[in-house]
Amino acid sequence: MIEVQNLVKKYGEFTALHGISFKAKEGEILGFLGPNGAGKTTTMRILTGFMPPTSGVAKVAGHDIFDESLAAREKIGYLPETVPLYPDMTVQGYLEFMAELRHVPERKKRTQEVLQLVGMEHRAKSLIRSISKGMRQRVGLAQSLIHNPPVLILDEPTIGLDPAQVADLRGFIRDLRTQHTVMFSTHILSEAEQICDRVVIINRGQIVAQGAPRELRSKLNLGSRIYVEARGRADQKSLANTLSKIQGVKFAEPYQNGVVVNVKDNKDVRPALAAAVLENGLELLELRPVAITLEEIFLEVTTALGAEEDA
């Protein structure tokens, strides 16, 4: 549904995108990850037809975003980073205006539908200036859904929301998957991990990694980690020393009340670890795997890239 090939965007001297390529299939949730200023918004603005790329091709629902701009735009629902609302309009008036611009048949009915979908029907008659930030975000989302587009592009949709609202919105995006291809950007990695089918990580205008969150983990060969906590005479340091000598362990280091063991190649070293603890006359209190988060993947790939550039 979304196809991007070798997209380059230059703002004068500054190159915001260095030829990125990615794809999103139908019914997929694509997370677009990166630190601030990585080029996320630029990519989305190109995809939505707000601005043309310097070079490269972008297609949405089979339409080239530049050559068949209007046809492509019809297929997209877009929520920019600053929610685009007219403060002097009522929620309902705003949505009906958007529906009219999108040539939606039966505007009134569809407006009620999306209002229900985002849970805003009780504030339909309120002026937009009088509703809260979270509600505005929901109205913005309703706007992007009004024409039931096959492709949804959401730029940092969860920013500025309280935790309950964030959880709500994440659930909502997940539910959208059945009918829409969703591409959303975020710099919160756990968010992408929770709801995305695929993740594209971008930094300084370049894609540094892409794939399913699980795939990314194994692809980057980060191994796995195990947290070990023991009670006895030996302190954390000596325990870490002992454990790091076990075959298959990359290294071990003290962490909180115990030791975190980094394992090579996803080998299962748990029995060996338990045995080593007991052999040293210690009582084993805890032994559990520690999941590697996207945060770490992200740090890994972005710092590696940064180091390359600096060298």
Next chain:
Amino acid sequence: MRNIWTVFKRELRQYFVSPIAYLVMFAVLMLIGLNFNTDLQDRANFEPADGTVVLSTFAFLMVFFAPLLTMRLFAEETREGTLELMLTMPIRDHELVIGKFLGAWAFYSIMLVVTLVYQGILLSLTNFDPSPAPLQSELDLGPIIGGYIGIWLFSGATIAIGMFFSAMTENQIIAGFLSMAVLFILWVGDLAGLLPASIVSTRVAEALRVISLQSHYSTSFLEGVIRPEDVYFYAGVMFIMLFVTTRLVESRRWR
């Protein structure tokens, strides 16, 4: 067409929910009313009534009040971030520009229509022929009809100029101030001929007169004369300004 209509409706409706539009309408109509009253008193039993006073006052006020209503057209949308959404809607840039322009022009047309009240007053005042046969009004309708057409076109040109400045900046105050300054210069331009030739050569003065907004109604429409060149002038200003504004909006995509 359909998209222009959609944008037009929202713009026009927007004027009726914004306090500044009501304030402008209040101020314009009140100042016209005061001027009308003074003029009527001055002429009473002395000169024939003149319906174009209302129109020349309206035109003068447009120079200062048009920018107040056009400054928000694009500047506000840029600042609120709604322009980004509008430019990703399946509508063309010129449809957005034309829709907004027509919305603002329609609001002014409504104000202009309200001033017809004064013509009604003049008509009833000048119909004093007591004989029942031919009711001949003393009022000269030619300049009034011509004047309304002329001032309507003139206001379209001022709005197009105001909108251009609104598209140039995201600061409403700057947009308003710039268009006010430019409109004022264009409005008083035809007075350059009054300066001694040593300061402004007659050729320059003539050029200034030709491009001035005032000279194209004061000596023609307001005298009841409709000259094609004046119609072309205002239509041309509107067309050029709309074209340039469309280009300006488009250029946001390239920045």
